[in-house]
Amino acid sequence: MFLGRPLFTADFFNLFMSSVWAPDQHLFGILPFVCGTLAIVILSLLIAFPLSLGNAVLINLLLPQLPAKFLYRIVKLMTGIPTVIYGFVGISLLVPFLREWSASGSGMSLLSAALLLALLISPTMILVFVESFTAIPQPHLNAVAALGGNVRHKLIYTLLPGAKNGIMTGLLLAAGRALGDTMIALMVAGNATAMPESLFASVRTLTAHIALVMAADFDSTEFRTIFICGIILYLGTLILTLTLRVFNRNGSNADLERGLS
Amino acid sequence: MIPGRVVEIENLSFYYGAQRVLNNLSCGFAGHSICAVTGPSGSGKSTLLTTINRLWEEVDGARVEGVVKVLLDNMEIDLHESKIRLAQLRRKVGMVFQIPNPLPMSIYKNLTLPLRMAGIKNRDQQRQRVERVLQDAFLWPEVKMRLQSDARLLSGGQQQRLCIARAMILEPEILLLDEPTSSLDEGAVSEIENLLLNLKERCSLIMVSHDLEQVARIADSSVELVAGSLV
Amino acid sequence: MSRIYDFTLSLFAGVCGLLLIASVAVMLGFLVGQGGSVLGLKLIFGSTDFREIIDIILLRQVVINALWPALIGTFLLVFTALITALPLGLGVGVYLAEYAGKPAKVFFSLIFDLLAGVPSIVIGLFGFSVTIYLHSHFSDLMPCLLISGMSLALLVLPYLVRTTQSALEELPSALRVTSFALGAEKSSIILLVLLPQALPGIFSGIVLAIGRAAEDTAVIMLTGVVASAGIPRSIFDNYEALPFYIYHTASQFSNQHELQQGIGAALVLLIICTLLFTGAGLLRKKATHHFLYHSK
Numbered sequence: 001m002f003l004g005r006p007l008f009t010a011d012f013f014n015l016f017m018s019s020v021w022a023p024d025q026h027l028f029g030i031l032p033f034v035c036g037t038l039a040i041v042i043l044s045l046l047i048a049f050p051l052s053l054g055n056a057v058l059i060n061l062l063l064p065q066l067p068a069k070f071l072y073r074i075v076k077l078m079t080g081i082p083t084v085i086y087g088f089v090g091i092s093l094l095v096p097f098l099r100e101w102s103a104s105g106s107g108m109s110l111l112s113a114a115l116l117l118a119l120l121i122s123p124t125m126i127l128v129f130v131e132s133f134t135a136i137p138q139p140h141l142n143a144v145a146a147l148g149g150n151v152r153h154k155l156i157y158t159l160l161p162g163a164k165n166g167i168m169t170g171l172l173l174a175a176g177r178a179l180g181d182t183m184i185a186l187m188v189a190g191n192a193t194a195m196p197e198s199l200f201a202s203v204r205t206l207t208a209h210i211a212l213v214m215a216a217d218f219d220s221t222e223f224r225t226i227f228i229c230g231i232i233l234y235l236g237t238l239i240l241t242l243t244l245r246v247f248n249r250n251g252s253n254a255d256l257e258r259g260l261s
Numbered sequence: 262m263i264p265g266r267v268v269e270i271e272n273l274s275f276y277y278g279a280q281r282v283l284n285n286l287s288c289g290f291a292g293h294s295i296c297a298v299t300g301p302s303g304s305g306k307s308t309l310l311t312t313i314n315r316l317w318e319e320v321d322g323a324r325v326e327g328v329v330k331v332l333l334d335n336m337e338i339d340l341h342e343s344k345i346r347l348a349q350l351r352r353k354v355g356m357v358f359q360i361p362n363p364l365p366m367s368i369y370k371n372l373t374l375p376l377r378m379a380g381i382k383n384r385d386q387q388r389q390r391v392e393r394v395l396q397d398a399f400l401w402p403e404v405k406m407r408l409q410s411d412a413r414l415l416s417g418g419q420q421q422r423l424c425i426a427r428a429m430i431l432e433p434e435i436l437l438l439d440e441p442t443s444s445l446d447e448g449a450v451s452e453i454e455n456l457l458l459n460l461k462e463r464c465s466l467i468m469v470s471h472d473l474e475q476v477a478r479i480a481d482s483s484v485e486l487v488a489g490s491l492v
Numbered sequence: 493m494s495r496i497y498d499f500t501l502s503l504f505a506g507v508c509g510l511l512l513i514a515s516v517a518v519m520l521g522f523l524v525g526q527g528g529s530v531l532g533l534k535l536i537f538g539s540t541d542f543r544e545i546i547d548i549i550l551l552r553q554v555v556i557n558a559l560w561p562a563l564i565g566t567f568l569l570v571f572t573a574l575i576t577a578l579p580l581g582l583g584v585g586v587y588l589a590e591y592a593g594k595p596a597k598v599f600f601s602l603i604f605d606l607l608a609g610v611p612s613i614v615i616g617l618f619g620f621s622v623t624i625y626l627h628s629h630f631s632d633l634m635p636c637l638l639i640s641g642m643s644l645a646l647l648v649l650p651y652l653v654r655t656t657q658s659a660l661e662e663l664p665s666a667l668r669v670t671s672f673a674l675g676a677e678k679s680s681i682i683l684l685v686l687l688p689q690a691l692p693g694i695f696s697g698i699v700l701a702i703g704r705a706a707e708d709t710a711v712i713m714l715t716g717v718v719a720s721a722g723i724p725r726s727i728f729d730n731y732e733a734l735p736f737y738i739y740h741t742a743s744q745f746s747n748q749h750e751l752q753q754g755i756g757a758a759l760v761l762l763i764i765c766t767l768l769f770t771g772a773g774l775l776r777k778k779a780t781h782h783f784l785y786h787s788k
Contacts, residue, residue, distance in 0.1 A: 071509060086519075
């Protein structure tokens with residue numbers, strides 16, 4: 001029953017066969033979309049990872065108890081913000097801002113999507129990082145402090161080495177979320193069908209493509225491409241989830257994504 | 262500061278939140294000797310130690326009143342007034358904890374950690390100091406063939422000697438020990454006691470101990486702390 | 493020299509914190525500032541006349557340009573999803589916590605991890621494919637409320653199973669031991685003792701699932717939501733939903749007023765989700781608190 005995920009492959013097996021190499025109207029088939037997805041995922045991770053690490057350090061090492069708890073609570077609340085809202089605020093605020101600032105294009109671009117996506121995935125990453133930092137035994141930190149170590153030393157010599165698994169987990173979870181997000185990419189990335197050329201180029205992701213083409217007519221080849229996109233996305237998250245399990249024996253996607261663990 | 266003393270404490274009170282842990286203490290500790298601090302559990306002995314290397318500052322909500330003076334490099338330093346950096350202070354005033362806390366790395370790395378943090382990067386220097394300090398801790402013959410192995414694999418007694426060695430590697434003038442042998446078995450205890458006696462000439466030791474027989478065995482002087490006040 | 497590194501680290505961390513807080517503040521400020529004025533009965537019902545409102549609620553009057561149909565749509569959606577997912581989710585959760593052996597647990601844990609990781613739009617695609625399949629082989633089925641509800645059920649299933657399982661597994665073992673010692677049947681123990689004790693944890697999972705179902709846009713986009721459909725007459729109808737309303741407005745507003753409506757809708761969604769999320773958190777806290785003080 002649950003293995004019915006492949007159902008949609010089986011159902012459209014003939015479709016699968018016929019549209020794999022169909023050139024159709026899009027340049028290079030769906031390659032631009034694959035690149036679009038990869039581009040915003042990688043860019044958003046590049047932005048979100050340092051941001052999350054910095055905040056985790058802030059919460060665990062630098063801030064005194066009260067501000068630290070406050071920041072933590074805000075981060076926790078942020079995980080509950082729906083992606084449509086990020087998309088909406090993005091369109092209303094970020095896009096016009098970027099349009100002015102870069103003086104090129106409509107403001108809907110790779111960059112705007114990546115920025116919003118980074119904001120979306122950071123809270124989850126921060127929570128995972130904080131949890132793995134907190135799991136480092138206090139005696140280790142005491143040892144470093146008593147030897148004349150400061151915050152930076154504690155970070156480099158105890159926290160980071162000890163939290164390696166947690167950091168990987170956070171990264172993989174965030175990557176999964178970024179990969180599968182539809183609304184931000186749909187609303188803010190521009191949705192042009194060309195290969196992504198620059199940071200300010202309009203891109204379309206696999207997820208946005210699926211959503212956009214849904215409005216088109218059934219049974220055209222264009223329509224069938226959305227199933228390929230779906231399969232690719234499914235495979236992508238499959239790989240991420242399996243890798244995640246390797247790194248994290250006890251945690252689970254469902255718990256961690258909602259900050260429940 | 263009274264000559265001969267390396268630590269002088271005046272009217273020291275320690276608060277953890279609203280709770281008062283140390284009660285207007287005044288005392289002093291002599292140099293190049295083993296000074297013991299005894300008393301029932303919970304009387305604030307460990308806390309007293311942390312006022313000498315300001316480790317109490319790692320704890321949220323802790324507060325201190327009074328004067329703590331330390332003699333380092335022949336200079337009198339008021340811990341609460343001086344501009345001395347925490348890192349520097351703690352290199353001169355080392356600490357050994359009740360339960361040995363080797364870091365999750367090799368024996369060698371555990372020992373070079375304080376050196377690296379202090380900026381001593383030269384590999385040869387590091388190697389020399391590691392060997393010297395392990396010899397002093399009577400640990401060299403036991404570990405010299407396994408310096409790269411994980412420090413946590415050592416026995417309890419060996420771990421504690423490692424921690425003492427680690428604390429000594431920067432050549433501190435004062436060594437604070439918080440019940441260093443209470444988690445160890447008899448054989449290990451006497452090894453450590455021997456080690457401490459040997460360290461006397463190099464630095465001043467202030468040791469918290471539960472064990473009155475131990476105090477009688479190795480300490481040169483002792484003070485007793487009950488419920489945050491000296492007896 | 494190393495002082496510079498220390499300073500840079502602190503500076504960097506501080507900047508990260510500020511960036512995060514600033515982004516949230518800007519978002520909230522924008523939503524509340526621009527949309528705060530729109531919040532009110534007019535936004536939801538299209539008028540402030542009480543008689544009209546009652547008519548609307550009683551389905552005697554149609555609403556245009558207001559949130560009411562979308563709110564009802566979202567509500568019905570969540571309801572359908574829960575009805576489908578709850579029995580299954582709770583059932584599997586109980587099975588995993590109480591009856592399953594190690595290999596089964598590992599297997600299901602893998603399955604649900606995979607399911608939880610699937611992007612929402614792929615789940616929507618699956619729902620859509622099922623529709624097409626059924627359409628071509630059976631009835632005239634089109635994407636509709638039912639399909640959306642069931643797809644959403646698929647989306648939230650992992651959360652339900654996971655929280656039910658943990659809630660039961662986290663119960664103190666003393667509870668089980670004493671119940672067994674009293675000679676009761678396993679099924680009655682589960683129903684009468686364990687489940688009631690695990691209720692706060694289970695509820696927190698349910699509330700979380702509600703939140704997840706209410707906020708999702710991608711799934712419903714592929715399975716039946718439209719921009720204006722009024723109140724659906726049956727579960728086989730198209731419907732409106734709040735998150736889609738927001739998306740639609742954002743991509744196609746033509747004047748300031750419409751934009752403001754969208755902002756108002758976004759605020760409403762945000763408030764709903766925040767309430768649900770905090771509720772779930774409080775329930776979860778209550779679950780742990782319960783055990784600390786009530787387990788004997």
